[in-house]
Amino acid sequence: MAARASIRVSIAWSGADAIEDTDTLVMTIDGYSLDLRVFVSGPDTGSIDWSTVAHVSEIEGSTKENPILKWDHIIDSRPETDLPDQGSFATLPNGDVTEIGTMFNPKTNDYEPYVETWRRLQLPTSAPYLVLQRDESEQVDGPKVQAFLGRVGEHALGLAKTSDGSFLAWRDRVEDGQWKRVYQFGSNTEMLKEWLPSLPIDTSEEWSKGNTVQLGSGKWEVKTVGSL
Template sequence: MDPLVSIRLSLRWPPDPPTADEDVLVVQGRSGFFLDLRVKRRQVNFAGGLQRQAKAGEGDCEVTWATAGWKEVLAPRPGEDRPRARFTPVIDSRRPASSTRSRNSPPPDTPPDEGSFETLTNGDVLERGEMENPETGKVAQYEEVWRRLPLSQDDGPPRIVIFESVGDEADGKAFVGRVGDYELGMVDGAEGFGVVRRERKEGIWQVVCANGAGRLLPTLDGAQEYAEGDTVQLAGRAWRVIEST
């Protein structure tokens, strides 16, 4: 499938109005493996009592939800032509477990996360489906509006590298994925669930936000060639190459 980098513009739990109080970034490789980081926007006070919502780069990540796992394309529902997909997490910040899981073994009691996609006239994408509402703890209908970003500032195909930690379970389960100019990392370990978000701006990679053990996750070398399926050593631990193009 096509690689992508997307930000979310709004979330709606019908019949409530849409909200935009989270800074959400998703990266996905051609393999269908994705990393989805959602952090709270902070209110910043100014003279005169004015406020605005700060982006993640202005502080540490206050994670509202973070997942890494597999996207599976589904057949359209009968009578519809909108593409559909199912998202199956391998690690989930709402259900931390610090244990190694296979592709087909999501965290226990994971509710379904399935949606259909409609491209709007301005090019944004409306996703409709069902997932757990964290406010109620119940599965509910949702609507999300997404905007795809250019994958890279450079000409030519974007570099895609996705690593999965292997080996010592004491270090927890971790994933790091880079798609073009965007990189997300997540670790579910003994110290809790940690994340990092990095972006390349004007040719320089910068940490946008990070918390916990996510600060120790390695950045991926955009120049080195990796063979898919191989195991490499990086930042003191072993990693399996899920994808490298």
């Protein structure tokens, strides 16, 4: 499948009981991964747990039945690290997918083994998908920004990081034929509008892979686009 969207069902750290304290949406689109995890319980409710844009690929030992994937981060809401981001996957009898690996646990401030359970969202036939990247050649003044917009069906993410460390994000969902904002992060409203404009519901034929399109006040490169 060229694109899919998944929500996380649970995570178990270091063999402890599985919990879910985030609302997590991950979109995997033609070799790109856009990921936004928002705390929905505990002391950090309403803040970002983790968010990334990454190139995703299989590594040695991966099989169709049990993929092993790695994510090479392009932007990351957390500080950069040299540790690899990778996990092995297996499909459960109910269709959910488990992921086993090691990653940073913000509650213990340490890297720990984990088991995550994911559920892939049902997508209608011909659901659209795309990834856009902001044309960085336009950046003249102020902090440099890397910005991405992604869509799979009725789900969309906008994620951006500035050279001074600020992270901007939103999550949208289609309701009654219009985009509805689910989450938004970033104290600078004007910067959000500038670097993470909303996607149109429908795209024209000009939105083809490799083309540059105008969206909001900026130009965006179409990294991939299509329909299921």
